[in-house]
Amino acid sequence: MTEQAAKYRLTSAICVLLWGFVNSAHGQMGVYMETEDFLETAFPDSEPEVSVIWINNERREVMEEILEHPVNALRISYWVSGDTTAWILDEIGKDKPITIGVVVQGDAIKMIRVLVFREIRGWEVRHPFFTDQFLNSQLTREERQGVGLDRTIDNITGATLSVNALRGVSEIVLFLVQESKT
Amino acid sequence: MVFLIFLSITGIALNHLNDLGLNERYIRADWVLDWYGIETPLVEASYEVGGYRAALIGERLYFNEMQVAEGIEALIGAVASSQFIVLASNDSLVLMTSSGVFVERMPLAGQLTGTVQAIGKVGETIVLSSDEMIYQSDEQLVRFSIARDINYDDVSWSVVSEVPPNQLESLYDVYRGADITVARLLVDLHSGRLFTRAGPIFIDFVGVALITLSILGFFLWFKRRPRRHKGAG
8 A cells, every 4th residue: 555545544533533423423413203203102002182281470480499490481382191191391491492201100200302412512411311210209399499400310411401401391290180180 | 920810711701501500502703603603594485474574494494584393304384273384394294383482393103194295274174295195183282083085176275485685684694593502612712622623733832831831930940949048057
């Protein structure tokens, strides 16, 4: 191999590596689960009905306390069958909304999935090693700390804002499930 | 000297991003946005409804100049009923009150097969067309069911209307002004990332030079420092 050919190969290899590195971040953005597939997984044996919950001032206050930013929706639609409900909510991670699906059976989370991820960083939250932490979690209400999950969710270094988005949405959903029963 | 002051000021500002609300303040200056290469996609679809303008630009849905949803693939139409103003995307509805307040983005999964192809009205009933079927909403606009008694021609379907030039300019301004926060600009100025790829390298170089100067300065002072002479007697 001539010296020139060796240089050419080395340059090509570096370009390929750089291209792969650049694409690895953008490659994590996208649709991970279609809404229809999410609903089929949530309700494998039944046809859910659509229902809505109106967000009055008291509910809004609690939701804003959980998410730490204003909530502008007046109502939220969800799917229900028996004691199982499925919710799809958007929450901003850093800059872009993450679409998160949560299924609640009774008062506990049965499934949580990242359906669409639009951020450049923090995509690790879609993996089961993270989302499994939410399974069977319930809501606690303490006078000092307000509404929260009954367990600690471990953070992921470099994905703190995405972790916060999932934690916030799971708390909102559990809160709304309780409210929908009152 | 000027450079050090610049680094110090941006550094102090970065330490107080939240206190100063710099994460929520957006840059509108055209030359800064041009520098970042922020481009504005063309309006993909636009409808006039209930005295408002609904427009889709680059997956962002605008209601007049307010962004009401993101991640919208296609804007299919918009209609106004006595209860809501309804903007239809291919897979969801965005509901607004007649006074322009956001109600919700309502997913249509499980309610109809296929994607929405048209939205219209028969009297006060909101109607959707999907996969050659027509669906009608209930009174509260919560559920849709197949409308067997409604013919396609009976429906007043929503039709596209072009954005007037003055409104278009405002919309593009709003679109462009929603990407770069003051915080982002400060971070990029402080790190040098704003000044092409050489910027961070230059900042690194300045950092190393400052460290070297400080160490050299200390040694020079140490070598030349006045020494106490012990008294001769």
